Amino acid sequence: MKHLSKIVLATLLIFGFTSVKAQDADNPWAIGIGTNAVDFYPTGEDAPLGGMFDEYFNTGDHWNVLPAISKLSVSRYIGAGFVGELSGSLNQIDKYGDRSVSDLSYYGVDLGLDYSLRALLNDGWIDPVVGLGGGYTWIGDQDGADIENLDAATLNGKVGLNFWFSDNIALSLESKYKHVFETETASHFQHAAGVKFVFGGTDTDGDGIYDKDDECPEQPGLEEFNGCPDTDGDGIEDRQDACPNEAGLAEFDGCPDSDGDGVADPDDDCPEVAGLAEMNGCPDADGDGVRDDEDNCPEEAGPAENDGCPWPDTDGDGILDKDDECPEEAGPAASNGCPEPTAEVISELNEYSKTVLFDLNKATIRPESADALQSIVDIMNEYSTTIFHVEGHTDSTGSDAYNMKLSKERAASVKTWLQENGVPANRLTSEGYGETQPIATNNTAQGRQDNRRVEISLDKDKEMKDKSGDEEMN
Structure with a gap:
């Protein structure tokens, strides 16, 4: 004892x-x-x-x-x-x-x-x-x-x-x-x-685990999960499984990654096709930042604003249609892709301008010049983006000041007529040059007649200024 x-x-x-x-x-x-x-x-x-x-x-x-x-x-x-x-x-x-x-x-x-x-x-x-x-x-x-x-x-x-x-x-x-x-x-x-x-004991769900030890007493479950179920059998109990009816991976909280791209199916907009996380699991075959299911040209890189397709250049002038004011007609960048008048067209304009007549020592245009001027309007309107320059010239008769004043007024008078008859004002400039740019001798009557003239040219300086201004505004 x-x-x-x-x-x-x-x-x-x-x-x-x-x-x-x-x-x-x-x-x-x-x-x-x-x-x-x-x-x-x-x-x-x-x-x-x-x-x-x-x-x-x-x-x-x-x-x-x-x-x-x-x-x-x-x-x-x-x-x-x-x-x-x-x-x-x-x-x-x-x-x-x-x-x-x-x-x-x-x-x-x-x-x-x-x-x-x-x-x-x-x-x-x-x-x-x-x-x-x-x-x-x-x-x-x-x-x-x-x-x-x-x-x-x-x-x-x-x-x-x-x-x-x-x-x-x-x-x-x-x-x-x-x-x-x-x-x-x-x-x-x-x-x-x-x-x-x-x-003995109470086992409400009949899973062999008594209610006292069963953390899910009303749902049949497994012993390793303290009586809680794992419906999809992926080793992750339903309570912790974000996809309890689909077998998945622990790294995705029990959800599957069907295409193996590292994006769980619930977060994958393209669960059957491997893609990129930044594209919500969808592919971008051409790498243009537009996912394939939203890319109208999935094999060709293009900007999102053009639905993933490269911008076209229909007329092949090197200017994309989006920047080309004349996408179906080839033209230089200086005219925003629109064609410019050729030397032949300018020559034709000046053939008409030679026939324009003025009242003596005045800038008013004589009525018989209307047909020639209308022809000039028609030709100018074929080149919707070109800026034309109207030049006034005189012979050497009279003072330099008078000749300069008269040439400016006549050039302005032609510009006004063209503007009033269909050529936009922003596509016209004018200037007078007096007797400073003769094309023939002033010692003969014929020479002086050739020097008294109106010429039409392209205003390159104005085009460049306008284009530069548009770019600054954009």
Whole structure:
């Protein structure tokens, strides 16, 4: 007895701090099988019995042991640490205290209420139990034995230990005192050792995991996910799976990447075709920054403003249609892609301008010049972007100042007529040059007549200025 406390303390240290499951609301039922020993000696005061607890562990002299399965029990968890137990046992009695007796049959049926002290020990592996109950004991074939009234009801007190080695299996040890009121000599201790198996409990979803341990008690699930489901079987439980019905990858929170482009299908606008993350998973075959499904020319690089197609140059003049004011007629950049009058056209204009007549020493145009001027209008309107320059010239007759003034007025007069008859004002300039640019000698009448003229040329300076101004505005 002096070492018992040390043994109990060591057991508590070994088993008392590891939490396991035991018989509880989720494992309410238990079946126990084992063997039992009956000892009459430490229950009396006179021979053949000793004092209470006298030689309690004297197994060789006093214990009656049947070396077989001799005890069965069924128990049910009630709640708050209480367990109700019904047990049956059998034995062979050949030791009654210090006396030997003929082999007697022993049968016992007991009903008790046990209380587990396990919760006081941090729900560890060791489960101390105390209990109180009653039962009935039969001892048979007493002929020749000086023992009377051994068949009787008993009041039972119990202490025990359950060692839970797993969630459902325990080694069970107990010592039960059975007191008989009718005759003291029939009182005895019954010790038992065996194995207890717990089962039962509530499993609402039927997945084999009791609700207490099931984090998803209303959805059938898997043990590795604490009872929660993994519908698509991708190893990611549904609660953490952004695509619970499609097998996917952990890096995409359980969603698939069907085309393997590193963009998860829910975020991939083109989930069946490998593409680029910056294009939301869609490809850009020509690398022009316009994804193929929005690119009218997926194999040719082109700007987004032209739906991914390169800008055309219909007339092949090197100026893209978007910048070409005459996209179907070739022309130089200076005229925004529109054709310019050729030397032949300018010559033709000047043939007409030679026939323009003015009143003597005046800038007024004579009526018979109208047909020539209209022909000039028609030719100018064929070149919608060209700026024409009207030049006025005189011979050397008269003063330089007078000639300069007259040439300016005549050039302006022609410009006004052309403007009033269909040529936009912004496409016309005029200037007078007096007698400074003769084309023939002023010493003859014919020469002076040739020098008195109106000429038409292209105003390149004005075109360049206008173009530069447009670019600055843009």
